[in-house]
Amino acid sequence: MVGKAPITIKDIGRALNISPSTVSRALKNHPDISQSTKDSVNAYAKEFHYKPNTLALSLRMSKNNTIGVIVPEIVHYFFSSILSGIEQIANSEGFNVVLCQSDENYEKEVSNTKALIATRVSGVLASLSKHTNNYDHYRDVIDSDIPLVFFDRICIDISTDRVVVDDYAGAFAAVEYLIQTGCKRIAFYSSPLQLEISKNRKNGYLDALIKYGLQVDESLIKVCDTREEAIVITPEILDTPNRPDGFFAINDHCAAGILYACKLAKLRVPEDVSIMGFSDGELARACDPMLSTVEQHGYEMGRHAAKLLIDKINGVTHGQYTNKIVKTNLIIRGTTR
Amino acid sequence: MVGKAPITIKDIGRALNISPSTVSRALKNHPDISQSTKDSVNAYAKEFHYKPNTLALSLRMSKNNTIGVIVPEIVHYFFSSILSGIEQIANSEGFNVVLCQSDENYEKEVSNTKALIATRVSGVLASLSKHTNNYDHYRDVIDSDIPLVFFDRICIDISTDRVVVDDYAGAFAAVEYLIQTGCKRIAFYSSPLQLEISKNRKNGYLDALIKYGLQVDESLIKVCDTREEAIVITPEILDTPNRPDGFFAINDHCAAGILYACKLAKLRVPEDVSIMGFSDGELARACDPMLSTVEQHGYEMGRHAAKLLIDKINGVTHGQYTNKIVKTNLIIRGTTR
Numbered sequence: 286m287v288g289k290a291p292i293t294i295k296d297i298g299r300a301l302n303i304s305p306s307t308v309s310r311a312l313k314n315h316p317d318i319s320q321s322t323k324d325s326v327n328a329y330a331k332e333f334h335y336k337p338n339t340l341a342l343s344l345r346m347s348k349n350n351t352i353g354v355i356v357p358e359i360v361h362y363f364f365s366s367i368l369s370g371i372e373q374i375a376n377s378e379g380f381n382v383v384l385c386q387s388d389e390n391y392e393k394e395v396s397n398t399k400a401l402i403a404t405r406v407s408g409v410l411a412s413l414s415k416h417t418n419n420y421d422h423y424r425d426v427i428d429s430d431i432p433l434v435f436f437d438r439i440c441i442d443i444s445t446d447r448v449v450v451d452d453y454a455g456a457f458a459a460v461e462y463l464i465q466t467g468c469k470r471i472a473f474y475s476s477p478l479q480l481e482i483s484k485n486r487k488n489g490y491l492d493a494l495i496k497y498g499l500q501v502d503e504s505l506i507k508v509c510d511t512r513e514e515a516i517v518i519t520p521e522i523l524d525t526p527n528r529p530d531g532f533f534a535i536n537d538h539c540a541a542g543i544l545y546a547c548k549l550a551k552l553r554v555p556e557d558v559s560i561m562g563f564s565d566g567e568l569a570r571a572c573d574p575m576l577s578t579v580e581q582h583g584y585e586m587g588r589h590a591a592k593l594l595i596d597k598i599n600g601v602t603h604g605q606y607t608n609k610i611v612k613t614n615l616i617i618r619g620t621t622r
Numbered sequence: 623m624v625g626k627a628p629i630t631i632k633d634i635g636r637a638l639n640i641s642p643s644t645v646s647r648a649l650k651n652h653p654d655i656s657q658s659t660k661d662s663v664n665a666y667a668k669e670f671h672y673k674p675n676t677l678a679l680s681l682r683m684s685k686n687n688t689i690g691v692i693v694p695e696i697v698h699y700f701f702s703s704i705l706s707g708i709e710q711i712a713n714s715e716g717f718n719v720v721l722c723q724s725d726e727n728y729e730k731e732v733s734n735t736k737a738l739i740a741t742r743v744s745g746v747l748a749s750l751s752k753h754t755n756n757y758d759h760y761r762d763v764i765d766s767d768i769p770l771v772f773f774d775r776i777c778i779d780i781s782t783d784r785v786v787v788d789d790y791a792g793a794f795a796a797v798e799y800l801i802q803t804g805c806k807r808i809a810f811y812s813s814p815l816q817l818e819i820s821k822n823r824k825n826g827y828l829d830a831l832i833k834y835g836l837q838v839d840e841s842l843i844k845v846c847d848t849r850e851e852a853i854v855i856t857p858e859i860l861d862t863p864n865r866p867d868g869f870f871a872i873n874d875h876c877a878a879g880i881l882y883a884c885k886l887a888k889l890r891v892p893e894d895v896s897i898m899g900f901s902d903g904e905l906a907r908a909c910d911p912m913l914s915t916v917e918q919h920g921y922e923m924g925r926h927a928a929k930l931l932i933d934k935i936n937g938v939t940h941g942q943y944t945n946k947i948v949k950t951n952l953i954i955r956g957t958t959r
Contacts, residue, residue: 362697
């Protein structure tokens with residue numbers, strides 16, 4: 286090999302017709318990569334005396350004590366409360382928090398990850414934009430040896446730590462309460478259904494209906510997760526001969542829009558229609574009647590996510606993955622019977 | 623001087639019995655320092671052949687393209703919208719945003735500034751905690767040659783760029799509207815009065831009363847800026863023989879608490895009592911009736927502050943100070959006549 290440049294991950298990829306990131310993960314024995322691919326990569330690497338670029342590795346290992354956070358929207362109370370929890374733990378552990386928002390936009394989320402990789406942050410905490418369907422930019426984070434923890438809107442296609450609320454149990458309890466207080470036709474307003482939180486809450490909703498022998502009506506399941514959308518679509522659903530007598534909304538903004546639309550339609554809340562939100566915060570208490578909702582502890586979620594990430598950065602939990610589930614609470618106020 | 627260590631800023635300070643930071647500012651011809659102090663410092667520096675530490679200077683000048691932001695509370699909608707505007711401009715200009723929250727706590731704010739100085743951020747954007755009365759930690763930022771821009775809760779004792787909303791004009795217009803729609807006894811709920819925003823809004827309130835010949839009653843001016851406090855103190859003020867018929871609140875959280883207390887007291891809003899907030903956001907629209915309020919454009923404020931700071935970092939506006947005032951709008955909804 287004298288006089289020849291050592292082979293790189295790219296060379297191996299080219300020779301085996303696979304991507305450099307697959308080669309990198311195969312060399313690290315990543316669980317996403319098949320055993321046969323790992324075997325070919327390791328055989329090729331051995332035959333051609335592949336050596337990891339130790340300078341690059343040591344640069345990567347140098348710590349700058351900065352955590353990058355990607356959130357869909359800072360102004361959303363739930364995300365700002367998570368951020369507040371992250372900031373609290375990070376600062377107490379001597380880390381700075383670099384903030385990126387995706388604005389619920391896939392392209393911006395990709396550029397956020399690129400910027401954080403270029404900045405060589407110590408770790409990344411991320412919650413997916415609701416329009417993200419492709420996760421290669423997060424694979425790039427991992428391939429750059431930057432620890433990654435997902436929170437709330439997670440990606441199950443990537444093996445990493447995650448912090449979520451018990452979306453299924455929270456939704457099941459919310460819908461069960463609506464049924465137990467007399468609702469028979471319950472609508473569910475959801476975020477886009479490819480998101481894990483939407484799938485899990487929908488399953489909680491469906492299982493509660495099934496447990497109590499209520500019919501599932503797909504026409505009562507709508508993709509709608511903002512106040513503005515709820516104000517637009519709710520009059521239509523209220524104007525059907527067999528209108529719903531209960532609503533379960535994926536967040537309090539959406540529940541506040543449903544409440545507004547019900548009042549405009551001269552329906553009494555909760556006598557004629559019950560409404561249950563999800564989140565809790567000042568918005569829920571500002572509504573009249575105050576919203577019944579599923580309290581999800583954003584600040585706690587942020588603290589857990591930051592702790593998991595810092596443990597990863599410090600090598601405490603190297604090679605393990607944790608799936609932390611934060612409990613929710615049902616808060617019964619004025620919009621349910 | 624051969625064989626002797628060169629004199630430092632600390633040596634000059636010790637000799638003249640003034641602080642190192644005063645020496646540093648005197649050497650930079652800072653406007654806060656008196657001419658006589660500058661003259662003594664310069665004379666001493668010349669006599670003892672003072673030379674700035676050029677290595678330290680060049681380290682200081684090296685850019686890491688990071689902006690530090692200090693906000694009182696991220697979960698407050700107004701601050702999260704400012705942060706969103708800062709993030710938008712900073713990212714488009716290739717800067718990362720490092721986030722610090724003071725939690726409305728002076729000690730935490732001091733430790734935030736220390737951390738940002740230690741991190742050698744390119745610049746700092748800050749809004750004061752409501753309990754901050756001493757500003758030396760911000761003088762340290764400036765003395766470390768880190769550009770500083772204040773936004774919203776500014777400090778007028780320090781010469782630097784500032785971005786504020788037109789607090790006086792916004793408050794005047796709000797109170798004038800209450801008077802023009804029939805209110806004769808208007809209470810004002812304020813943040814602590816040492817804050818510039820409180821002083822300016824109080825002046826707007828007082829001048830509107832004076833313009834229309836209404837009596838100023840100090841018992842109607844309360845320090846109260848949260849929903850919880852407003853719910854506690856409002857029943858008492860409503861239970862006086864000569865109760866107010868209008869409320870002007872320093873933010874919408876506080877206005878929402880007043881609304882809640884008025885409803886509990888079986889007063890009709892706006893027929894019996896008018897309520898005007900300050901901020902605008904989803905909280906104002908969630909109230910029933912929806913809050914009349916003074917819209918302050920947080921996102922725009924954040925964009926302006928980030929632009930000013932980046933111009934300073936890039937040396938575009940070296941030596942100039944800008945006081946940017948963002949206009950407010952009166953939004954009339956259901957809590958006023």
